[in-house]
Amino acid sequence: MNTITLKLSSVLYQTLQNLAVQTGRSPEEIATELLAKDLEIIDDPVDEFIGAFQSNIPDWGENHDYYLSQELQENHHD
Template sequence: MNHTLRLQIPEALYEPLLKVAAEMGRTPEELAIDWLAAAVQEYVDDPLEKFIGAFSSNIPDWADQHDRYIGQSLINTGNTEENS
């Protein structure tokens, strides 16, 4: 079953969407559906979800923002190694 979802997309998002879709020979709607599906799948299949609540932390939004914190830690580690 398909559903219709109507979105108002800001110009700053729509123009790049049009450009990438044209480069790929696809419609903006097809590309947006693929990107949305990938984002939803990543959220649904989050490998760290089983650890949420398993550890005590002083970071109150870790459950929702763990990808951001892990990414930032990796960036910081990479910068430290480059500067060593």
């Protein structure tokens, strides 16, 4: 893990603080999550398997969440 120091406007800092209080998380956690989303760097546990198996689904790497949810809906309902 690396550290970065940011200078935030008072309004941005207060907004971050308010979100932290509302969610019970630290401002650092929220800022890291928002930055990761903006940069599209999401820690997805399925990513390590992309390319490990043959598939006839050409966009599985990008849309695996969709395909997994479809499979769950079709085959694992009450």
